[in-house]
Every structure is written in C-alpha cells, then in structure tokens.
Amino acid sequence: MQPLFSIITPVYNPPHDAFEKCIESVYAQEFTNWQWCLVDDKSSDPYVVARIKELQVLDSRVVVYFRSENGGIIKASNDALSLATGEFVVLLDNDDELHPDALSDVADQIKQNPLVDYIYTDEDKISVSGEHYDEFKKPKWSPERLLAHNYCSHLSVIRRQLVNAVGRFRRGFEGSQDYDLILRVVEKTSRIIHIPKVLYHWRSVPGSVSIAAGEKPYAFVSAVKAISEYLSRKNVDAVVEEVAPYSLIRVKRTLKETPKISIIIPTCGTKKTIFGIETCLVLNAVESIERKTTYANYEIIVVADAKTPTEIIADLKRASPSHLKVIDYKKKFNFSDKCNLGVVNSDAPFFVLLNDDTEIISNDWLETMLSYLQEPDVAMVGPMLLLEDGRIQSAGHSHTPHPHNFYNGRSSAELGELGILKVARECTGVTGACAMIRRNAYFEVGGLSNNFPLSFNDVDLSFKFLDRGYRIIWTPFARLFHFETASRPNISTPEEIELITNRWGNKIYNDDYCRIQ
Amino acid sequence: MDSNTPTSAEEMSSSLASELEQVCHELQLAEGKVMQLELALLQSRDFAIGAAAEASEIPIIRAKFQNQFAESERKLADANEHVKSHVAHIARLEQLVADLLKLEKVNKDLRTQMNHLKISVTWRVGRLIMLPIRIVKRIVK
Numbered sequence: 001m002q003p004l005f006s007i008i009t010p011v012y013n014p015p016h017d018a019f020e021k022c023i024e025s026v027y028a029q030e031f032t033n034w035q036w037c038l039v040d041d042k043s044s045d046p047y048v049v050a051r052i053k054e055l056q057v058l059d060s061r062v063v064v065y066f067r068s069e070n071g072g073i074i075k076a077s078n079d080a081l082s083l084a085t086g087e088f089v090v091l092l093d094n095d096d097e098l099h100p101d102a103l104s105d106v107a108d109q110i111k112q113n114p115l116v117d118y119i120y121t122d123e124d125k126i127s128v129s130g131e132h133y134d135e136f137k138k139p140k141w142s143p144e145r146l147l148a149h150n151y152c153s154h155l156s157v158i159r160r161q162l163v164n165a166v167g168r169f170r171r172g173f174e175g176s177q178d179y180d181l182i183l184r185v186v187e188k189t190s191r192i193i194h195i196p197k198v199l200y201h202w203r204s205v206p207g208s209v210s211i212a213a214g215e216k217p218y219a220f221v222s223a224v225k226a227i228s229e230y231l232s233r234k235n236v237d238a239v240v241e242e243v244a245p246y247s248l249i250r251v252k253r254t255l256k257e258t259p260k261i262s263i264i265i266p267t268c269g270t271k272k273t274i275f276g277i278e279t280c281l282v283l284n285a286v287e288s289i290e291r292k293t294t295y296a297n298y299e300i301i302v303v304a305d306a307k308t309p310t311e312i313i314a315d316l317k318r319a320s321p322s323h324l325k326v327i328d329y330k331k332k333f334n335f336s337d338k339c340n341l342g343v344v345n346s347d348a349p350f351f352v353l354l355n356d357d358t359e360i361i362s363n364d365w366l367e368t369m370l371s372y373l374q375e376p377d378v379a380m381v382g383p384m385l386l387l388e389d390g391r392i393q394s395a396g397h398s399h400t401p402h403p404h405n406f407y408n409g410r411s412s413a414e415l416g417e418l419g420i421l422k423v424a425r426e427c428t429g430v431t432g433a434c435a436m437i438r439r440n441a442y443f444e445v446g447g448l449s450n451n452f453p454l455s456f457n458d459v460d461l462s463f464k465f466l467d468r469g470y471r472i473i474w475t476p477f478a479r480l481f482h483f484e485t486a487s488r489p490n491i492s493t494p495e496e497i498e499l500i501t502n503r504w505g506n507k508i509y510n511d512d513y514c515r516i517q
Numbered sequence: 518m519d520s521n522t523p524t525s526a527e528e529m530s531s532s533l534a535s536e537l538e539q540v541c542h543e544l545q546l547a548e549g550k551v552m553q554l555e556l557a558l559l560q561s562r563d564f565a566i567g568a569a570a571e572a573s574e575i576p577i578i579r580a581k582f583q584n585q586f587a588e589s590e591r592k593l594a595d596a597n598e599h600v601k602s603h604v605a606h607i608a609r610l611e612q613l614v615a616d617l618l619k620l621e622k623v624n625k626d627l628r629t630q631m632n633h634l635k636i637s638v639t640w641r642v643g644r645l646i647m648l649p650i651r652i653v654k655r656i657v658k
Contacts, residue, residue, distance in 0.1 A: 341552075344552040443555075443559065443562070446560065446561070446562030446566050446567075449567060451563070451567070460567075463570070464563075467570065499567075502574060503571050503574065504570060505574050505577070506577045
C-alpha cells in the first residue's frame, strides 16, 4: 500500500519564476500519490492568486485555502496542515524545489521501514541563476548536532499524526518554526531515517535563510528559544550560547555532579623538542594538567614502562604531589594493554585516555567533556586536538574514504563544511590520544583490544561502542595540543590491518556520520 | 593490679599490628588479583565482541563475494556471447573471402577466354572488315 503524502506549502508573494519552478518540481514527481495543500497567506500579487486557483481547477490533488488576512508563515502552515489527509506531511517552501525522485525515494524507505515517523534527506541550494551549490551531505541521525543547528531541515517528511500530536507549528518561533517542530517530533520518536541523497533544492533569494543565517537574526533568536525549551522539557540544565559569529549554537550542560575522573597516561619517558625546547613529554603533559585544569576531582595514573628513567618519575611526583599514581608496566610494549592496566587501577566512573605527547589548552577541558557523558548513551567524548603549529591534528575520526583523523593538517580557524568544526556532534570515533570514557561502557565492550598493540585500537574501541548502541561525541569546546607521534612512530602491523578489516570491514569504509572527505 | 597486664597489652597491640599488616598484605594481593581478573575480563569480552563482529562480517563478505561471483558469471556469459558472435563474424568473413576467391577465379577464366578470343582469326578478320568504318568514325569526330 502506497502512502499518501500531503505536501504542505504556505504561499506568500513568491517570485514568479521560483513559484513556477516549485510547481514544476511537484508535477515532476515520479511518485504520484500526493496531495498538495496550498495556503495562500493573502498574497497581494494577483498572478500568484490566479495561479493557485488555476492549479485547484486543473488538479483535484491540489487542495487550496485562501486566508482572509495575512497571518504569517506559522498560521498559514497550520492551515495547510488542517487541509492535509495524508499519512505523511512533506514540508515544501513556495520558492524551493523537490528532486523528481523525492517522494518515490521517501516512499521506498517507508515501505522498508513501515513504522518510521520522521525522514530527512540531503539538500543543496539553487542560486538565482539556477545553479546548484552547497550540497549538504548530512550525517545519519545525530541528536547532539541537532542542538547546534537545524541540520535536518529540508527535506523533512513527518508522520502527520505525530505532527498533530506535538501541536503543529508554534507561534513565537518565527523563522525557526520548522526547527522547533523537528525538536518536538524527535522528542517523541526514535524512528528516524536519513536518506543520503539530495532530494530538496533550497532557493537562495534575497531574504532567504539559505543565503546567510545573518539575513534573518530573528530566526536565530527563535532557534535559541526552541532549543532552550527542548532542553527544559527534557530536564537538561544547560546554558544555550551562540557560537559567534557563525549563528551556530553551543549547549553547555551544567554538571549535576563532579565525579572523580582518572587521567590515564601511558609513557616510557620520551623526550622531544616541542616549541623549540627539549621536553620530557609526560612531564609536560602532567604539568599542563596541574597548571590548567579547573576541575578539582581528578587523579593522574601514569603507566610507565620499566625503561622510564627514575628521575622522570621523581619529577612527576614533584609536579603532581597530590593527584599522581604511578603504575609500573613490565611487559612487552602494547599500548592497549598499558591503557587497560591504567583503567583497572582506577575506580573512577569516568577516565581520560591521554597520550603523553599532549598538552592542555582549555582550562575546562574535563568539565566540557564530562558534560556530554551526563547523557547515559554517550560512551566516549573526544576534544579538538591541535598540532604544535596550531593546525588541526584531529577533529574526531572520519572513515570517508578510509579511516583518518578528520581535518588533519587544516587550519583550526576553519569553519568546516556547514560549521562542522565549530559544533559538538556525533561521530564514528575519536582518537585514543585524548578521550574521556565511561568506565561501565569500557568494561562492557572489553576495553582496548590487546590485539591492536600499536594502531587501530581506538578505531576498534569506537566501533565496539557504536555496535552496542552508544554514541561518541566530538567537541570543539575542549582543546589540547597533540604533538602527534612524538613519543612513538605512527605504524600499524599487517596483523592489525587484517584484524580491523575482519572485524569491521563493512563499516570501516562507510562513515554515515561524516560523509565529506 | 596484675603486673603482667601492660606487657600483655603491648603483646596484644603488637600482635594486632602484625595481623593488620598481614591483612593489608592480603588485601593488596587480593586487589592485585582483582585487577588481573579485570584485565582478563576485558580481554575475554574483547575476544567475544571481536569474534561476534567478525562473524557478522562473514555474511556481508559472503554476499559481496556472491555478488562479485554473479557479476563475473554475467561477464563470462557476456564474453562467451561476444566470442560466439566473433566466431560467427569470422565465419562470415571467411565465407566472403572464399566467395571472393571464387569470383576472382571466374574473373580470371573470363579474362583468359577474352584473351583467347582477341588472338583468334575470327576476331582479326572482323577487325579488318571493320577498319574502314573505324577510320570514317575518327575523321567524322
């Protein structure tokens, strides 16, 4: 049985060409079981009114309502929803276009997942001259990212019953009314599907939000309000801030508790030149923790190889007299085993795996990472790691087209595709060079695998978390230096490559969270 | 008051201290054992999850190979079809070559016949009879 789609389009004086393109795109749909709910919001342009009347006469699938007074997009959209009788509503603006496959692709997904409540797709923009640009390859369902900006946006197809149940569009959210609706919808359902294909073309006309968020400051104010209310409904105590000047949002969750955090640092006491000075890496890391960290309840567990010079251990004890615990590692080098030894020596509910070739930048790095772990389904959080020269070392892992540190070598001042470097988001993994982990989850998945003594141990751990349904968050709001491979060369053994492929071969080259290269 | 009491208190205290030391030592050993067990637990869970992950990869790999196999079969069938049509084409060409050779032979035979005709007495007499007419034709031209 094919679903009936109700396309919801409030109309108010659209440019003629854009409106005609919009009409063409609806009639170009391969899938024909639709109704088009057009509500004219008292357009003053006689052409628009006449065209709507014409559509109504020509096609019984077009359902029309002419408002007696201009009431704004929210009233008009709700009037359009009142006309709808379809199982799903499809949100289409009066100057945008649907891809010809839009409804058929969505219908295919509904056929495969009959219980789905909300489907969103990729989108791009069309310039005034008709050129397509800014293709937005969206991630799969990413609730943390949705708190930073309305990445779902167009095309959104929602079960009508659910739209009605959550109270349709709300007044007071002008400019972000769809964002507010999506936030209320996703609160009620987890049956959400992303179609990784551009099925919506968003027209950039002057005044449209698609040109620049700054064009409609009221929309941003509404977005902040929508998120604040969403968090309040979910009893999340947080501050909602603007990531200036990008009109992106940071949700700064308040810490409910300040549990003990163990910072586990495997080391063999290597010295390297950093910022032009020969430095003992682990000592530098520990000193920076002591100097910068504002979070009080932490301990540092240094897992030291037998060859670590005793004077370095003594220096460490001097640098951190009250927080430090040193564990001797007497076996053959195995990074995973060393970290696991550190973990079993800790009784904290959260711990940080930290390479010795790191240095803290953000004072609130522990608070920031811990704030995401207050969500029970988050297992691991990674920060922004920078190279010595300030370029990005890792902005999380990406597996497109193969496993790598996302944005490695690029400027940390970059915004990234649609703000990806400025917002906290779900990702396929974060580097083990610095990751805060929930102890229970770590034990549940068997920790770092000893089968990966050098490389891929973090990739494997990330996949194990994802496999168990946990989320992994990367945040740009905690920053550290990572003097990459300063302490050991970045090599992987053939056995490690074979094992990672055998375990996660299907997923490893297919990153649904990060589809840009 | 018993003169031995302080001594026995000291003894008791010393015995308690040594017992405490013993308990602490045993506790340390137990903690070490717990850590060893926790490490072993981590390894077993990793092994189990890794094995499950590898097992769940197998059907996907198998499906991939099956697809590749099906694709190879299809390519092989295409190639066979291609070879067949090539063979037929070659046969047609060979037939044409044979036909051409036959025609060439016929042509050669006809040329021989014509050459024989041109050197025959009848042809020469005929040309002699026609000579005046040829001369008049040339003059007229």
